Amino acid sequence: MDVGWKAAPAPAAAGETPAATGTPEPLETTVYVTRTGKRFHRGNCGYLKSKISLSRANALLNGYTPCKICNP
Numbered sequence: 001m002d003v004g005w006k007a008a009p010a011p012a013a014a015g016e017t018p019a020a021t022g023t024p025e026p027l028e029t030t031v032y033v034t035r036t037g038k039r040f041h042r043g044n045c046g047y048l049k050s051k052i053s054l055s056r057a058n059a060l061l062n063g064y065t066p067c068k069i070c071n072p
């Protein structure tokens, strides 16, 4: 028996992408760490003995915690 009937392929969904979310994240702020410490600081903090700059997000990812003095 020949079933002479084929369902038409459904058209692919239109490529509707939502607009980019414009939430400003402050994680790209540059902070500074020292070579030995586990805290990150603002650039003008007096506790900074050596300055290694990285983004705040990276500092958090690497286990650094914000300095309690300069509160970056």
Ligand SMILES: [Zn+2]
Pocket (backbone or CB within 6 Å): 040, 041, 042, 045, 046, 047, 048, 067, 068, 069, 070, 071
């Ligand atoms: Zn500090």
